[in-house]
Amino acid sequence: MKDFISKYRHIITIVLSLMGIGVMAYYDYCDTECSYLRGDILGFDLKWVGIVYMSFVIVFALFQQMNFVRAMLAAGLGVEVHLYAFQIQHDVYCPFCLTFSVLLILAFIINFEIPSAWYKNRSRMWLYFLGEVDFPMLRLHKLPLLLFSLLGYLTILFTFSGSVTPAYGEISSGSIPSLGKGPYEVVMFTDYFCPPCKRIDTKAESLLKELVTKGQIKLTFIDVPFNKATPIYAKYYLYAVNADSRPENIFRVRNLLFEAAQPKNIEKEADLVAYLKNQKVALKTLDEKSIYPLLSAMIKANDIKNTPTCVIKYSAKDVKKFVGDEEIWNGLEALKAQILKVKK
Numbered sequence: 298m299k300d301f302i303s304k305y306r307h308i309i310t311i312v313l314s315l316m317g318i319g320v321m322a323y324y325d326y327c328d329t330e331c332s333y334l335r336g337d338i339l340g341f342d343l344k345w346v347g348i349v350y351m352s353f354v355i356v357f358a359l360f361q362q363m364n365f366v367r368a369m370l371a372a373g374l375g376v377e378v379h380l381y382a383f384q385i386q387h388d389v390y391c392p393f394c395l396t397f398s399v400l401l402i403l404a405f406i407i408n409f410e411i412p413s414a415w416y417k418n419r420s421r422m423w424l425y426f427l428g429e430v431d432f433p434m435l436r437l438h439k440l441p442l443l444l445f446s447l448l449g450y451l452t453i454l455f456t457f458s459g460s461v462t463p464a465y466g467e468i469s470s471g472s473i474p475s476l477g478k479g480p481y482e483v484v485m486f487t488d489y490f491c492p493p494c495k496r497i498d499t500k501a502e503s504l505l506k507e508l509v510t511k512g513q514i515k516l517t518f519i520d521v522p523f524n525k526a527t528p529i530y531a532k533y534y535l536y537a538v539n540a541d542s543r544p545e546n547i548f549r550v551r552n553l554l555f556e557a558a559q560p561k562n563i564e565k566e567a568d569l570v571a572y573l574k575n576q577k578v579a580l581k582t583l584d585e586k587s588i589y590p591l592l593s594a595m596i597k598a599n600d601i602k603n604t605p606t607c608v609i610k611y612s613a614k615d616v617k618k619f620v621g622d623e624e625i626w627n628g629l630e631a632l633k634a635q636i637l638k639v640k641k
Contacts, residue, residue, distance in 0.1 A: 324393035371442035375449030477509040489558035490524040497622035526564040540581035
């Protein structure tokens with residue numbers, strides 16, 4: 298087994314790196330739920346940094362420059378230490394990031410070789426516990442990989458910027474529009490650019506309409522600004538509600554906004570306004586900045602880190618939270634069943 302790994306480690310490394318690139322590419326398109334856990338290095342999205350990083354590993358492995366591969370993987374370990382600490386600190390965990398880190402660790406293990414320094418000086422084992430590399434062309438020999446890990450850690454420490462809670466950032470006062478006045482409260486946290494949000498919005502529309510029109514629930518939609526264009530969408534959602542607050546109009550406007558984001562991918566305000574006018578959506582301006590802080594407060598108060606998320610308040614003490622389109626649908630059906638049970 299050891300001989301097999303030694304012979305084909307460059308191929309195994311390439312495969313693991315390609316899997317890492319695939320994980321980051323898939324992360325760029327959320328499927329079951331979308332997370333606001335975000336990070337960048339000097340303004341470059343961490344997902345794309347990861348893809349570029351693995352691409353360099355592949356290039357070095359392809360030409361069997363394994364010393365460079367080990368050095369890069371060791372630096373990656375240092376980066377992952379900081380990213381793990383960031384997730385633990387904020388108690389938010391990204392499954393894609395964790396999967397990427399596991400692939401990186403596996404690649405490092407595959408390329409690990411017992412350093413010669415261990416045989417010559419046992420007292421220096423701590424310095425070489427990650428291994429060593431040689432760069433003859435640079436006249437550098439037996440460099441401890443720990444140095445590259447520290448370099449990776451320090452680089453990410455001073456260049457990384459991360460966030461876990463979305464916010465609109467305005468300070469004022471206002472009121473969030475809602476539908477119905479029922480005894481149960483349903484709050485839907487979605488982003489128009491989130492695919493599973495669109496799925497649950499479409500699937501749950503008839504059920505929510507029924508519960509609202511029968512006076513069984515109070516329904517509130519909170520636009521979560523995961524995408525940079527979402528505040529623009531939130532603004533025109535508020536304008537549309539201000540012009541016509543009937544449930545049928547609100548649901549129609551949401552459908553159109555989802556359509557504008559997916560698949561039209563409209564991000565510029567002028568393009569969105571033109572689209573809504575073309576769809577004959579009535580708009581009436583208001584001071585949207587007075588509502589933004591309330592949206593941010595709702596997002597923070599309910600600890601929203603993923604979309605779609607639905608909060609159902611049965612009572613002041615009985616509050617249930619559902620994340621992901623399937624879980625939300627089950628929660629809404631359970632609410633309807635409870636309402637029917639109470640009526641009987």
